[in-house]
Amino acid sequence: MKIFSKKIQVLLFLLTVGTTLSFAQEKAQPVFKDGKAQIVDAFNTPDKWIREDLFVETTFDSDGDGKLDRMHVDVTRPYQTETEGLKLPVVYESSPYYAGVARGNGDEFWDVNHELGVWGPEHTHPEVIRTGERPIISNSQISTWVPRGYIVVHSSSPGTGLSQGAPTVGGDNESLAPKAVIDWLNGRAKGYTEPYGGEEVKAYWTTGNVGMTGTSYNGTIPLAAATTGVDGLKAIIPVAPNTSYYHYYRSNGLVRSPGGYLGEDIDVLYDFINSGDEAKRARNNKVIRDTEMRNGQDRITGDYNDFWAGRDYLNDMAPMKAALFMSHGFNDWNVMPEHSYRIFKKAEEMGLETQIYYHQNGHGGPPPIAMMNAWFTHYLFGIDNGVEKSENKAYIVREYDDRDNPTPYADFPNPQSQDVTLHLTPGAPGYGGLTLESTSNQGTETLVDNYSFAGEALAQAEFTEHRLLYLTPKLKEDIHISGLPKITVKLASSKPAANLSVWLVSLPWEDGRRTRITDNIITRGWADPQNYKSLSESKPLKPGKFYEITFDLEPDDQVIRAGQQIGLMIFSSDKNFTLHPKPGTELTIDLDGTSLTLPIVGGLTKDKF
Incomplete structure (x- = not known):
């Protein structure tokens, strides 16, 4: 009788374990094939995604109100991160553009019709009407990455949208702001439900591994964050990033506009993105635009100076450890191809894991999604798919080829x-x-x-x-x-x-x-x-x-x-x-x-x- 009873107990135990395993197998998990994260039906449920926003406290006070600035952050994640305790990595994009930009009539640009060595006539300063409502800052990246098992995070950069602080167009606060968000994702910074006061919010649903991407200014910010050496930022994919505001607005000492924006300068871009708190704009305009930028930008000589050096990310790369996958167009006459090249070569020199993708078109143009997927899959999920072992550092779209079909080369420039x-x-x-x-x-x-x-x-x-x-x-x-x-x-x-x-x-x-x-x-x-x-x-x-x-x-x-x-x-x-x-x-x-x-x-x- 005792032997029979013991057999029954074992059988019941096995049935219980089997039921538990069956239940576990039904839980949604990321799926990988050929070294890339696949779309999972359980994650591809937009009506069930959890969407929330919060305010992450930074280490700086760039608007001078005596309080540490807080950045407005939104989160989009599969519901399983709430119901099943699933923890996932993050794809993060930050921007100064999410809440709207200034719409001038051309008078906001500097007049270029004048002799060299003098200031041109003063230009107008248009105001931004802020757009967007809580909790959604942006929908970018979401449909690509959430169904593949990532959490997507956005933030407005300092002094834009509901983020506090001042826009500085390449100042230190634009590097420290995304760092604070990554610190929060890793439990090292505090987030709150409101811009002032509020209840604390914790990122209990993430592994803490973060990848950043974005195009143009949104591609600059991943590099800015990476130069801080912040732990948790594993990889960045900047697309057509502005890596030096001097190289954007000057060329070998010459006052030169970016292509398509004749007469733009750094103070014009400041006005363009200045969508933050209207009550703070007067102070920020006086301190940042009318003093720091006016004194530093120097439209008379075009010389490189401390103001421009402080907005050149090549000078800040020593702490950087994130893997770098650059993307740019050889015919980008807005943010010119040297912007990616100079950072790519420095990262190579530093021994960072680095690749570059170049196409033959103009501004923008990310790498093929399959390449981005493999990159993030390796660095954020830890899947051994060999991207870091590739003998090819450069992928270049030849003149008549499709952008999804780049030709691999050992490096750029071609070693031959x-x-x-x-x-x-x-x-x-x-x-x-x-x-x-x-x-x-x-x-x-x-x-x-x-x-x-x-x-x-x-x-x-x-x-x-x-x-x-x-x-x-x-x-x-x-x-x-x-x-x-x-x-x-x-x-x-x-x-x-x-x-x-x-x-x-x-x-x-x-x-x-x-x-x-x-x-x-x-x-x-x-x-x-x-x-x-x-x-x-x-x-x-x-x-x-x-x-x-x-x-x-x-x-x-x-x-x-x-x-x-x-x-x-x-x-x-x-x-x-x-x-x-x-x-x-x-x-x-x-x-x-x-x-x-x-x-x-x-x-x-x-x-x-």
Whole structure:
């Protein structure tokens, strides 16, 4: 009887365990296939998602009210994180744009029609009407990541929306704000139900592993957070991020606008995002915009200074440990491709786990979702899918390929690139030559500045005094450029200050025939000849005296097809990017002292012309 009773007990125990296991198996869990998180039906239930908002306390008081600023944060998570105790990692995006932006009529931009070395006429300061209601800050990222088993978090950056503080456009508080949110997700900072007072809110539903992504300004903030070295931030995928506000609004000492926003400067962007507490705006405008920015931005000389250095994330990377997957377009003339390149190369130098994705289009454009998925799956869920072991650091979309089908390369620039120096032969006002041979006594050629002619028109003109254009012979085979072209120009100006613009073009012009934007522009660059010795100290030019200046053009990876000619175009004011001084300034180029260096895969020999 005792033996039978014991058997019954064992049987009942096994039945109980089986029932428990069956119940456990029914609980929703992330699913992985081929190293990527899959959509799980139990998570793909928008009507059951838990959506809530809160205010995370930071370590700073950027609006000067004597209280630590709190950031407005929203959370979207599968209901299983509440009912089943499921803990999941976080995909986090932060932005200054979520609550609306200023809508001006053009008067908010600086007037660019004036001489160099002076402030232009004052511009207007439009007000932002804040939009959005609690608890939803944004719906971005949610439909992509929540069904795959992630929690999605958003926050408004300081001084925007319901977040307290002041917008600083690259100031320290824009790095410390997302850090505070990540600290809260890991139990190291406090969150509250209200902007003042309120009950404490804890993030009991997350593993604490965080990945950040976003485009443009929203791509800058992940980098800003990563430079703090905050624990828990495992990986970032910045898309077309602005990594230095100097490089965004200046170029080698020159006051230069981002493409499409002629006359924008950092104070204009400040007004554009200033959607925070209306009661705080007057103080923030006075302290941040009208004092700090006014004194620091320096539209007179364009020199690099402490103000700009404090808004350059390359200077802050020492604490960074998050894995970095950069994304950018080679034809992004708003946030130019150098922004990603400079951070990518520094991260490589630091030994961080790093990759970069480049496409041939303009602003924006994230990596394929499959690549992002594999990246976050590895770093946030800890799945061993090999992304960190890849022999390929660079993924580049070739000229006619789909953006979801990039070509892998060992690195960018292509390790097989070789610097090839090309020299000039005369031909103004028509076409001069661009050759491998260096010949002495080539003389000088002169152009006359006139901003009313766009660069595209100058490149297509057969004869014009407003630019100098030097062409290679027709290519006998395709040439693959990969890296940073560099130019050395020896020039004299007829005035103490002048714009210097350089385009590298592919001719003949072929509008509309290719898939990429700005088809025939290979790359561009700008510089202030007054900064020929120092980026931080410009000196007026002595009219008629020759100066030598060397600078990089924007990075590129492009195949120039056989039958085309590579053209180096040198001109002065760039209609869509620079200030517009009165036409008539003359730039004289010493041909012997001017050269172009191209990074060409496999090098370049005479037989390729």
